[in-house]
Each structure stands twice: as structure tokens, then as C-alpha cells.
Amino acid sequence: MCTAHRAPYAGRTVSKAPAREIAQRFGLWDAISIVVGIVVGTTIFRSPMLVFQNSTGAWEALGIWLLGGILCLFGALCYAELATTYPRSGGDYEYLRRAFGRPVGFLFGWAQLWVVLTASIGALAYAFADYGARLWDLTPVATTWLAAASVVLLSGINLAGVVLGKTIQNLLSGAKVLGLCGVVIIGMIWGRGGSFADAGTGSGSPVPSLGLALVFVLYAYGGWNNAVFVAAEVRDQRRNLPRAMLLGLAAITAIYLAVNAAYLAVLGFESARQSATPAADALQRAVGPWGAKAISLLVMVSALGSMNGTILTGSRVYATVGEDHRMFRWLGRWNRRASPAAAIIVQACIALLLIVVVGTVRGRGAVDGALVGIGLAGVPWERYFGGFEALVAASAPVFWVFFLMTGIALFVLRRNDPDRPRPFATPWYPLPPLVFCATCVYMLYSSLEYARWLALLGAVPLLLGVPLCWLDRRDMAPRIRGDREPNR
Secondary structure, X not given: OXXXXXXXXXXXXXXXXXXXXXXXXXXXXXXXXXXXXXXXOOHHHOHHHHHHHOOOEHHHHHHHHXXXXXXXXXXXXXXXXXXXXXXXXXXXXXXXXXXXXXXXXXXXXXXXXXXXXXXXXXHHHXXXXXXXXXXXXXXXXXHHHHHXXXXXXXXXXXXXXXXXXXXXXXXXXXXXXXXXXXXHHHHHHHOOHHHHHOEOOOOOOOOOXXXXXXXXXXXXXXXXXXXXXXXXXXXXXXXXXXXXXXXXXXXXXXXHHHHHHHHHHHHOHHHHHHOOOHHHHHHHHHHOOHHHHHHHHHHHHHHHHHHHHHHHHHHHHHHHHHHHOHXXXXXXXXXXXXXXXXXXXXXXXXXXHHHHHHHOHHHHHHHHHHHHHOOOOOOOHHHXXXXXXXXXXHHHHHHHHHHHHHHHHHHHXXXXXXXXXXXXXXXXXXXXXXXXXXXXXXHHHHHHHHHHHHHHHHHHHHHXXXXXXXXXXXXXXXXXXXXXOOOO
């Protein structure tokens, strides 16, 4: 074992060991593929109806989709500075640790493992399986097994190596973009230009609410920041990380605008407001019954792309936590194919646990029984599209709390670390981080309003990490890399 030098950290003395050699296998297009692949998932096939219902006209709805992209671009400018200034894998974990200390960084990683990312993986797995069940007429039990199989398969692919994982990500991202381009082309060919003029709430339609429409739009843009989780593995980080996030978001905004315009062109505004499956309805109206089956396949590909990107990037967060915290050092073990094997396996196991607990009748019954046992009402599962979105709703407040803290971290790190070179400095500072933080506050309030007491389901796992964090501080890791940069 090598002899490490001693260095002070947070008032205590710890040892530092040489950093693990990091292979930089992600190029610019790989990073863009991660951004587009994660963000463009299943929400573009479901959220449009909710956005249209809370808009007074077609152009207003498209304007809200554009506004969502602009707000996310402000956030991307903040992340571009943080990622190029502190180009270590783990993303928010590293920024929060530096700005607010080890406990906050640890709790971020813990929340991603038990609440945020694994819930997202489970929800995407069920979206994939639900559409598969429609195509192949599967039973509920078979649907659960299909969801679980997708998690196992993609986790196995990423265990086989980062090269295979990123190749599958590029293929899935390319396939979904081509599929959505097909939807847009069909809209252009079979659309009716006059439908854009349709407006009005119509009898029985919900009362428009632009604020609520923006909530659904921003959820549809969620996940663009995950590219920073693999920051240390990106070649020419100082140029490629900002480019990947900004170009990726620009592409996503263009895709969302074009796809929604296609829905409107084929269906018209009033019909689009009533369609829970606008893509399937648009293709069925334009090209016949096989259009709905084609959309089901496209949704399945989109879900797999988002899931693979989340598995790939999320595992890097837990691995980085393991490098800094002795209690979870085993999560920082990488295999010979440059994959954080232990982190991928644990992430898959927790996602599978959530699929069984939340995605099955018996599991939901157990959750309701536990809640009734402590004096709370059962979960209104039918409100959340079959149940799994209840977990996503419960985890959303936790996600937005940490997102907000990352925005604040930019201010803190500029003040506490003023002499650090910043290869990419946020333009128009402090406007972008102020807009980003304001957006996070708004979304935190909205997510709490939507989840209500379900937010407790997301908060409880986070609180369980507090005693572990305290125990970890009593036995600090001997391999804290602190301010040292990853090898390039």
C-alpha cells in the first residue's frame, strides 16, 4: 500500500492517495447523446395534452415550450461553469460538497440512489413495459417482469463496459430522434395549417393556467444536467461539456417545438387538448391503425434511451461518493472495462425493489398498509397513471431542493474560491443563476403542491441518510481527493 501524505480537511487530518487514472472515452457527440437521450423520454408523448389544456391557444402553448427551453439554458450556463471549474465525475455531488461541506454532498448522493434516479429508472422501465404490454397483449404480471428485465438488460450492458454503454446510448438516442422527425414530417404532409388558429377553452375544458403548463414543460426538460455526472470521462472537458449541454438543450427545444407543432397541425388545438396520446392519435389519423403501433415502438425506444442514460450517468455519482466516504468505499470500485460495477449493480437492485414495491398490486397494498398503520391515508394510486408516477411525484421535491442548492453553490463557490481558473464563466452573471434559482423555487413549490403529503415518501429515505452521514464523519475516508483534479 502506498504511503499517502497528510492534509487537513474540515478540521481533521486525513490522508490522500493518488487519484485513479480516468479514461476519457466520451467525445462531444457522446455527451450530446446523453443529454438528448435522457431528456427526450416519454413525457413528450404525454405532457402535451396537459400543456394544451392550460393554454388559451396553439401559439401560446408553443411559446411555453420555448420558454421552458430558455429557462433550462440559463441553468445550463451555470452548470457549464461548475463542470469546467470542477471537472470531476459526480456533478452536483462535487459542487455541493465544495460549497456546503461533506454532509450535503453525501446526502445528495444518497438521495439520488434511494429516491431520485432509481425512481426515474423504475418509472421509465414501467413506461417501456406498459407500451410493450399493449403491443403484445401481456398480463400485468408479465408487464412487471418485462419492466424488471429492461433494468437488468441495460445494467448488464453498462457493466460490460463504458464503450458498449455509450454505443447503445448513441443508437437509442439516434433512433428516437429519427422517429420523432418522422412524426414531424407526417405532420407537415398531412397537417392542416388552419388548425393553428383554433383557440378557446371549449365546454368542459379545464381553466387555462400558464403556471401549471410551465410546470409540465419543465418536467419534460428534466435530466439535461446529467451530463456533468460523467465530467471526468469527457475528452477536452473545458470545451465539450458546455457545448454538450447548450447544443443538447437547443436540439431538444427544437425537437419539442416541432413535435408539438406536428400534433397541432394534424389534430387541431381543441382535439389536441383532449388527446392523452397525441402522437398515436396524430399518426392514426394521418396514416391509419399501424401508426399507433409505430408510436408504441417509438415510446419504448425513447424509454430505453432515457433509462440507459440514467443508468450510465447515475452510477458515476455513487462511485464518486464511494471514493470519498469509507463507509461506501465499495461503491467506488471500477472493473477492467471502465465501469463502476458495484454502483451499477446496487442501482439496479434498488430500482428493481421499487418496481416490485410500487409497481405491483401486492407491493402497493403493503405501502398503503404501512401508511394506514401510522395514521395516514393510502396513496391514491389511480391519480398517478397506474401508480409508479406516485414515486416520481414523491421524489420531485427532493430533486428540486438539491437543484436549487446547486444554483446557490455557484454564488458560494465564486465567493469562497475567487482565484480558481474558470474556463467557462457564466455570461451575464449573476442573471443566469438568479433566473435558475427562481425557476427551482417555483418548481419546488409546485412539486410540493402536487405531491402534498406524498412528499414524505421521498423525504423519509433522505432522512435515513442523516445518521449514516453522522457515522461517516466519525470515521472519515482515507482517500479524499479534495481539490485535486481528475487525471487527464
